[in-house]
Amino acid sequence: MSTETTTASADRTPGTGAPAGPKGAAGTRRTRHIDLRQSGLMLALVGIIILFQILTGGRLLAPDNVASLIQQNAYVMILAIGMMLVIIAGHIDLSVGSTVAMIGGVVGIAMVGWGLPWPVAILLALIVGLVVGAWQGFWVAYVGIPAFIVTLAGMLIFRGIAQILVGETISGYDQAFNAISNGSVPNVLGFTNTPPIGYLDGVTLLVGALGAAGLVWSGLRRRAVMRGHDLAVEPIGAFWVKTGAMILAIGVFTYLLAKSTGGLPIVLVIVGVLVMIFTVILRSTRFGRNIYAIGGNYRAAELSGVNAKQVTFGIFLLAGLLAAVAGIVVTARAGSSVASAGQSYELDAIAACFIGGAAVSGGVGRISGAMIGALIMGVLNIGLSILSVDPSWQMAIKGLVLLAAVAFDLVSKKRSAAGG
Amino acid sequence: MDARTPEPAGSAGDPAADGSVGSAPADASAAPVVLEMRGIGKTFGPVVALKRVDLEARRGEVHAICGENGAGKSTLMKVLSGVYPHGSYTGDIVFDGQICEFRSIRDSEAAGIVIIHQELALCANLSILENIYLGRQHTDKGMIRWESMRGEARRLLAKVGLDENPDTLVGQLGVGKQQLVEIAKALSKRVRLLILDEPTAALNDDDSEQLLELIRQLRAEGVTCVIISHKLGEIEEIADTTTIIRDGETVESFSMRDPDAGEDRIIRGMVGRSLDSRFPDRTPQIGEELLRIEDWTTEHATIPDRLAVDHAHLSVRAGEIVGIAGLMGAGRTEFVMSVFGRQYGTYRGGKVFKNGREIDVSTVRRAIAAGLAYVSEDRKEAGLNLIQSIRENISAAALGKLTRRGMIDEHREVLVAQKYQRDIRIKTAGVETVVGNLSGGNQQKVALAKWMYTDPDVLILDEPTRGIDVGAKFEIYQLIHELAATGRGVIVISSEMPELIGLCDRIYAINQGRVTGEIDREDVTQEALMRLMTQEEGVRA
Numbered sequence: 001m002s003t004e005t006t007t008a009s010a011d012r013t014p015g016t017g018a019p020a021g022p023k024g025a026a027g028t029r030r031t032r033h034i035d036l037r038q039s040g041l042m043l044a045l046v047g048i049i050i051l052f053q054i055l056t057g058g059r060l061l062a063p064d065n066v067a068s069l070i071q072q073n074a075y076v077m078i079l080a081i082g083m084m085l086v087i088i089a090g091h092i093d094l095s096v097g098s099t100v101a102m103i104g105g106v107v108g109i110a111m112v113g114w115g116l117p118w119p120v121a122i123l124l125a126l127i128v129g130l131v132v133g134a135w136q137g138f139w140v141a142y143v144g145i146p147a148f149i150v151t152l153a154g155m156l157i158f159r160g161i162a163q164i165l166v167g168e169t170i171s172g173y174d175q176a177f178n179a180i181s182n183g184s185v186p187n188v189l190g191f192t193n194t195p196p197i198g199y200l201d202g203v204t205l206l207v208g209a210l211g212a213a214g215l216v217w218s219g220l221r222r223r224a225v226m227r228g229h230d231l232a233v234e235p236i237g238a239f240w241v242k243t244g245a246m247i248l249a250i251g252v253f254t255y256l257l258a259k260s261t262g263g264l265p266i267v268l269v270i271v272g273v274l275v276m277i278f279t280v281i282l283r284s285t286r287f288g289r290n291i292y293a294i295g296g297n298y299r300a301a302e303l304s305g306v307n308a309k310q311v312t313f314g315i316f317l318l319a320g321l322l323a324a325v326a327g328i329v330v331t332a333r334a335g336s337s338v339a340s341a342g343q344s345y346e347l348d349a350i351a352a353c354f355i356g357g358a359a360v361s362g363g364v365g366r367i368s369g370a371m372i373g374a375l376i377m378g379v380l381n382i383g384l385s386i387l388s389v390d391p392s393w394q395m396a397i398k399g400l401v402l403l404a405a406v407a408f409d410l411v412s413k414k415r416s417a418a419g420g
Numbered sequence: 421m422d423a424r425t426p427e428p429a430g431s432a433g434d435p436a437a438d439g440s441v442g443s444a445p446a447d448a449s450a451a452p453v454v455l456e457m458r459g460i461g462k463t464f465g466p467v468v469a470l471k472r473v474d475l476e477a478r479r480g481e482v483h484a485i486c487g488e489n490g491a492g493k494s495t496l497m498k499v500l501s502g503v504y505p506h507g508s509y510t511g512d513i514v515f516d517g518q519i520c521e522f523r524s525i526r527d528s529e530a531a532g533i534v535i536i537h538q539e540l541a542l543c544a545n546l547s548i549l550e551n552i553y554l555g556r557q558h559t560d561k562g563m564i565r566w567e568s569m570r571g572e573a574r575r576l577l578a579k580v581g582l583d584e585n586p587d588t589l590v591g592q593l594g595v596g597k598q599q600l601v602e603i604a605k606a607l608s609k610r611v612r613l614l615i616l617d618e619p620t621a622a623l624n625d626d627d628s629e630q631l632l633e634l635i636r637q638l639r640a641e642g643v644t645c646v647i648i649s650h651k652l653g654e655i656e657e658i659a660d661t662t663t664i665i666r667d668g669e670t671v672e673s674f675s676m677r678d679p680d681a682g683e684d685r686i687i688r689g690m691v692g693r694s695l696d697s698r699f700p701d702r703t704p705q706i707g708e709e710l711l712r713i714e715d716w717t718t719e720h721a722t723i724p725d726r727l728a729v730d731h732a733h734l735s736v737r738a739g740e741i742v743g744i745a746g747l748m749g750a751g752r753t754e755f756v757m758s759v760f761g762r763q764y765g766t767y768r769g770g771k772v773f774k775n776g777r778e779i780d781v782s783t784v785r786r787a788i789a790a791g792l793a794y795v796s797e798d799r800k801e802a803g804l805n806l807i808q809s810i811r812e813n814i815s816a817a818a819l820g821k822l823t824r825r826g827m828i829d830e831h832r833e834v835l836v837a838q839k840y841q842r843d844i845r846i847k848t849a850g851v852e853t854v855v856g857n858l859s860g861g862n863q864q865k866v867a868l869a870k871w872m873y874t875d876p877d878v879l880i881l882d883e884p885t886r887g888i889d890v891g892a893k894f895e896i897y898q899l900i901h902e903l904a905a906t907g908r909g910v911i912v913i914s915s916e917m918p919e920l921i922g923l924c925d926r927i928y929a930i931n932q933g934r935v936t937g938e939i940d941r942e943d944v945t946q947e948a949l950m951r952l953m954t955q956e957e958g959v960r961a
Contacts (some may be wrong), residue, residue, distance in 0.1 A: 229831045284827045286819045293816055302764060303794065303802055304817035304870070305784040363807045408599035 022239035028139030036240050040389060041372045043069050044405075048376060054384030061377070063260035066253070071181055071333065073378035074267040075100070075326045075342075079349035080370040083314045084323030087353050088282075090295040090362025091140065091147035093316070095154030096323040096349060100342030102158040103327025108337035111177065112170050118177040125324050132158065133320020134313070138166050155346070163339040171336035181333035184262030185269060186347070199257070201263030208254025212247045219243050267329055274325070279367045291315060296363030350399070352377055355405040376401070451478040454498075454644050455613055459511035460667075462495055462504060469495040470509070471668040477613070477661070480642045482635060484649065484659035484676075486686050488889035492668040493648050497615050500646075501535040502528035515613070532612030536602045536619065544591030548582075549573045550604045551590050576604040580634055590603035596627025603634060614638065615646045619956045620654060620889075622917075624747050625637035632658050650887070652683045664689035687890055699922035700894065704941075706925065707738035709776075710909040711792075711878045715960075716770030718758035718933075728754040728765050730933040731960060736909035738876055740898060743924035744913045745949055751933035752913045754796055756880045760794040774877065788817060793876035795867050797913070799860070803867045808847065808858035811837040813855050813866050818874045840934045844899055861892025868899060878909040885919065897923060917946050934958025 024131045052060045054201035059065060079096050086093045103125045110121035132154070139150040177349060189202025223233045257264055293301035302308050326345070331337050331419075356373030358365035384394045437564045449627055458473040461468075470492045477483040484689035487493050499509050502522030517530055518535060519636060522528045525535075542551050549566075554575055558565040573586040574794055582600040599619060616635075620628040624721075635645050649655055655662060656676065663673040664686060671689045674681055687698075718729040728751050736742045746752040757773060761784030772781050774790060781787040787794075796802040802814050814837045817824055822828050822836070837851035846865045848858060855866055864884065871879060881900065885893040900923065904910050914920050920927050921944050928938045929952030937952040 038865065082732070225831055229835055230835055231831060280827075284830065286823055286828065289812070289816070289819055292808060293805055293813070297801075297809045299802040300796075300805055303761075303784060303796060304790045305761075306816075307783075307785070359807075363805065 008185050012367045017344030032378040036203070041355075041369060045372050045376050045379070048379050048383075052379060052386075053103050056383060056386045060368055060383050061256060063256045063258075065382060065386070066256040067184075067260040067262060069378055069382050070265050072382065073374060074181065074197040074265075074271055075330050075333075075345060076348045076352055076374040076377060077271050077371055078274060078322055078326040079345060080352040080374045081274055081367055082319035082355050083346075083349040084356075084358060084365050084370040085278070085282070085291060085365055086147070087350070087358045088295045088362060088365045089312060089315050091312070091315070092350065093319050094346050095132070095134070095136065095158055096164060096319070097327070097342040097345035097347075098155045098158035098162060099129065099320065099323040100327040100330050100345055101162035101337075101339060102132075102152075102165065103128060103324050104334075104337035104341050105162045105170070105339070107177075107328060107331055108170030108173075109165055111173055118174045121177070122328055125328055126321060129320045129322075129324020129327070130317060131320070132323065133317035134339065136320065137313035140316060141309040147316075159339075166337050166339040169336050169338045173335060174331075178191060178332050178335045179266060180270075180320075181267050181329050182335075183266050185264040185266055185305050187263050191350075198259065201260075204254060204258040204264040207264055207269075208250055208258070211254075212250050214245055215250070216243060270325070270329070274322070275367055275371060282367060287311065287314060290372040292363055348377060349374075351402045357409065359407075373405075421562065442791060450482050452536045453477070454479040454516060455646075456514040456779065457496070457500065457511065458514065458515070460496060460499055461510040462492075462499055462508070469668055470499070472511070472670070473665060473668065474670045474673075475663055476673065477644050479644055480639055481660040482639055482645045482647060482658050484647050484655040484662040485665060486649070486652070486662060486690055488690050488891060489790055491664055491665045491889075494617065495668075497535055497617060497646070497648065500528070501525055501615065502535055524943070529609050532610055534606040534609055534611040534613070534614070535615040536599075536606060536617065539661040540595075540598050540602055541603060542590045542598055545588050545589065547587045547589055548577070548584060548593075548601050548604075549586035551601055552576065552586075553606050554605075556609075564674075565627070571714035572608065573604070578605050579607065580604045587793070592769060593700075594627075596623045596630070599623065599631060599689065600634070601893060608711070611643060613646065615648075617648045618650065619647065620649065620651060622832070624749065626747075650889070651910065652686055655686065656682055661943045662686060666690060686844075690890055691960060696711055696896065698890070698897075698918075700898050700901060700906075704739060704741070704925050706740045707907060709735055710735045710738045710740075710774065712773040713759060713771070714771045716759060716772075717768040718754065718757065718767050718770075720763040721754075721765045725756045727768070728839040730958060731757055731770075732933065732935045733960065734911070734928055736911055738909060739904050741904050741910045741912060743920035743927035744911065744930060745917065745927050745953055746930035747921050749952055750930045752930050753882055754933070755930065756794060756882065756911065756913065759787075760784065760792055760880065763794075788874055788876070791877035792880065793817075793871035793874055793878070794880045795882060796869050799863050799867055801943045804855050804870075807854060809852045809854055810841065810858075810866055811851040812888060814840055814851075814869045817870050817897065821873070825953065836867075836873060840873065844869055844872075845895060859888075859892070861895070862895060864888055865899075866894070868896070872903070876908065878911065880911045880913075883915065884912060885914070885916075913934070921946065921949070929953045929955070931955060931958075 013133065031050065049060065057333065077098075083093055106128050107121045107125050109116075110116045110124050111118055116124070128320075136147075136150050136154050139145045140147045185203050187201050187203050187209075188329045189206060191199040191202060193199050219239065223239065226233050239415075257268075280288075282291065293304065293306055294308045294311055298308055327342070330341055330345075334341065352373035353365060353370050354360070354373070355376055356365070356369030356371070358369065380398055380401060381394065384397065389397075438704075453476050455475070455477040457473060460470055460473045460475075462470040473483075473492065473496055474911070475483075482829070485493050485496070494722070498504050500513060502525050505523040506521035513522070516534065520528070520531060521598075522531070528535075543554070546554070549570055553569050558568045570586055577584065577586060577600075580600045580603050582597055582604065584593065584597065590601060593601065619631055623631060632654065635647070638645060639660075647655070647659065659676050661673060661675055662681065664671040666689065674685070713732070713734045716729055717727060718730045718736075720726040720728040723866050732751075732755050734742070734744070734755075744752045744755070754764050758767065759781055762782055763784065767782075772779050772790075779790040781790055799804060805816065813834055815828075815833050819828060822833050824842065834851060840846065841851055842847070846858075846862050846869070848862060855863060858866065863883060868881075868884070885896050888896070900910055900912065912920065914923075925941050926938055927944060927949060929936045929949060931953055935958055936955040939948055939952070
């Protein structure tokens, strides 16, 4: 899943005979700093997990809690993907929470009101998501109204529509639909049973193994390609240490899920696929590059032939689509549609992005960062809930974590700037 | 506010200079030393910005500081003005005979030292009056006394020769006038040592001349001016003493009345070698006509019914370097930007031909596809993405060349970037260096590489050497020569006439959006060019 690790290797390229002046050294440090930040985030996540594992007396990583951590926080991860695109481009999207509620209304009416089969209802919801994106993208990209205003308006408009559509609540959905967020991938492979470990879900193990194998394969392939191009690669030892750590993490995670009651949650598959798709889009397509370009310097991007308006429109289109996916997931999780669903979800997603290293001024950010940000928030959520901390305090603590994360980032950036 | 800054006890008090308004510049070398910086050193972590700089400025002189970009001039001025507080540097600053321990700009300003940065620090949304007194408003029991400030502001504006109402918004003034507001602001702080960082970089010749005149006037009143400038002609004209800094050390300090003081000596000191010619040798090989622009007309971006470009024409042949000369505001940039993807103003007519066939340049994409490239005059605002790497900047305008089946080949991208880094000598550790951390000259090379990678037939370079040091300029000139040698056409816009004359095979002059004439390399003189640049009548092709 992690195709996010390269760039570090390139700046270790021993240059091209050009002397590394003081400015050059500063630049290299900056690049390292970004990578350090990413691994620092990872460490922060691990640290928080360990902290809560101890505080909760081992309950945090109980297999079923791990599964529900995923199921409860899938919406943040999905929204954070879309939000990351928007934030990298230098915008913001305040409307996604209301969109989630409106989409709940759409699928509810489609299934219960019109009696449509659930796959059709989902298709309809995705189309509505695209319409929402097109609507907001039009105002931001082509009319030039700041996204803050457009999506603030959207927040009100879509919440209003949600209330009109839903009324009180709609419920009584197909079990197959609800399984999207509550169910697991059917265990067609059966269970393994090694006495000291107990029963393990076969499909989960298979997916985990495939994930780990894919990681090793793509890493080795990248090294091979780079060597083929005469590019410097990181030492093989460092590669295996890094890869080994990630395999270990995947292994622990797989083991815990395989021990859980259901096995591999369906939403995890959805999130995983989305993460892969959007990571590739951001890294390796012109559209993705252009998002960074317009976020970093809009005018320069325009003068480089980037159709900045079209790119901006596209970003909001995708953000709308992802908000619709999140809306479906949230509705399926609850098994009903309520007009007040998705309240303040936009803030969760924005917080995940900024904890995950996005820059307020745009141009910087990664999907993996947003995912780690979302997981940090998720672990806090579930950990504090297990400790039965008062919800009001939970909110305050999450606020402080957001502030601390961004403050830490800013201070360390300032320090490295002063050093260069 | 007190009427006059009290002289600190023990100053090298000079009763003659104290009240004498007319202390002529000729006396400057005899005047007492007012500022002495002794052995200033400053490091940022492992990076040594200043090794050991010594500087002595006398009362009422204009003291120029010269050095390549990165030599340490700006750091030195930040030390002097308290941006880097006492204790964070080594060495001593002695002002008026007293060792200064400034902890902030406030402290240095209280002593009478005011710095005016290259990027002006004015609020465009506030009036001249409000800007002058920002943070230091005259108050009475907490209430601002507008009338008292307005009266004083009028006197200050008269003194700097700015004929504007103090209530005019600064945003409505041109850069030249804004510069004068900055100086009025400095005067309101009872300035005794005025530091000007590249004061004329953004000014046209008229405004520059007015500013230099004002500096002379301040000098006559006993204000010491320290001026940092890349424009050596200007230094020759105005400075009494010049100090040259190279690699964080003082190279030498000499009076400009020395017989051998002048541009050559300054350049020699700055680069540590003598540049026999500031322009590399070249034998032009000029072929067929490559690009022709006819009757190009564009309406002004903000003032309706006014033409920013008025039936302008231009042609470039293969292997030819063509210059566009014009005073600031003449419409040079507007002309080329309105051609390149119609990125300026509203199109009102005109045609572009390449190799005799009309081409479509109505969007940037089409202009690039047609073989045009435009390197902006403003690297930071419109040229580069400063928060991205060299690699990502170089590929930004030609990602299509790296894309196969919808995917960017990042490895090939690295190779491309490394090739350019090698070929055009971008001096840095590697292609992942963030562009914002490069020096101006290296940034300009990245911008050039970005457009070279689009493989254009005609490159339009807008102020290609603005704000970069002498050594890097030479390298940029070499690059321009190499580009022309490959049979491309190059159009160069520059505010520096010697640059155009040294570089171009043919120069067009533009005034008020009209092409007023063209001169071949053999016939060009600064005088002839200036005559065309100020001529009102346009000529048609």
